[in-house]
Amino acid sequence: MLRPQWILMLLLCLAVAGIFAWLGQWQLGRAVDTAPREEGATEQVMPIEDVVEPGSYLTDPLVGQRVVATGAFVPDDFIVVSSRFNDGEQGYWVTGQFRIDAATPTSVAVALGWAETLDEAEAAASALAAEAGETLEVTGRLIPDEGILPSGPGADPFELTRMSPAALLGRWHDVTDLDVYRQFIVSDEPAAGLVTIHSPAPDSGTTVNWLNIFYAAEWVIFAGFAFYLWYRLAKDAWEKEIEDLEEASA
Template identity: 30%
Template sequence: MTHPQAPTTLWRAARRPRMVLLLLLLLGAAAVCARLGAWQLDRAEVRGARAEERHVAELVAADPVPLADVLAPQTSFHGDLVGRKVSVTGTYDADGQLLVPGRAHDGTTGLLVLTPLRVPGAADGEDAVLPVVRGWVAAPADADEPPSGEVDLLGYLQVSESAGSGVRDGRTDAISSPELLNVWGGPIWTGYLVVASSDPAQSPDVALLDPPRSPGAGLNVQNLAYAAQWWIFGGFAVLLWWRLVRDEAAGGRPEMPAPTVQAAPEPSGSGGS
């Protein structure tokens, strides 16, 4: 049966010179592992950023495809569609335009200009609504009216965001198709379009955005795994020392003497024969 080790016993074992020396060695190994993990994390960021730059350049250079060829209204948005360059023609509904506050662009926090685009015949002959991020503005006053009449758009697809707190006073904190459906009607797409170009052109006060990124983009997964492995090795080094201290303490505990069993005295016999 294993007996719990008293803190004083563990402390005495930990203070023994060989255990202190072993601790210093293992802490040194853990520090090396931590440094190697940080180096791999830095490599993950550098290599991921380069890969992301190449990916964005490919998205920008890609030929657009009609939106109807890759995504229909009220259908699931697959992850591989993020950043897909598409073309679409429709008419903006200026009365439904919303602002999305708290969005950063080039290091500055401002607002996105979100406008519904009515696309004729997109849903089995029925008009459908496409949420369109026309760009970014620094202040609400910079948000212009969308171009009137029919517009031809090129842009990048992005998946709908999780529901926020709803639409109030011409603003929404999330580009959520289910929430927008309640305001704009439907059928509606389960993603939205980030405008790259518009014909006719929109106001230059509305800054165009870069192609959307998938979650986790900009980091190299392989280097992230290497970083995690090094940090796990460092943790094992510390845990190894603690295990050795416990073993040392257990080996130093005096053994309990085995209980002795005394033979019962022989019963005294009766008198002689």
């Protein structure tokens, strides 16, 4: 193990382990430096354009931020989303395309309220479509896209069970050159015939980011593996030399 090639390999392993250790320390620093937002920060209503841009992702401190937007609902784009739980009860959301007053066509999906039955949800959607078009303000909590869930065997392929602006966009009208927010707004005030959607304020946060701590531990393991790899290679070479000497002496 004290031969030049193994000493050089040990130095290389030390360099690699040093890099891994630095990366681990960096991840640990990010975990410790993560600070919660000021208490009640998400409850201060902000213009949506000051929180996030259309098409951009929402950073963690701003998830659940209460926002306000000015515009009008598109009459033909009130869509029912199923499998929505409200205080433990399963039901339906009525959603709409809210066209924001902006220099370029911009829309955000809005969840307008909860209904216990599909008939109630569809009736509320029809009533909203008849009254849509008036300029108004919508205030509510900004929530990230839930993603698209593929339909299971035998399920209705047209039924939406996730609140996904990306999925809703495929059913909206007049979307040419339209900018769309990746997030949706849960309205503070329910539409007529609907129940307020339970949307509590997010947790204030934590001073420890456990995911970064997990990554830091991984880098420590990688650094240890670099030394173990050098030890195994050197030991295997040494044992082979011993075997060759024993065979030669025999």
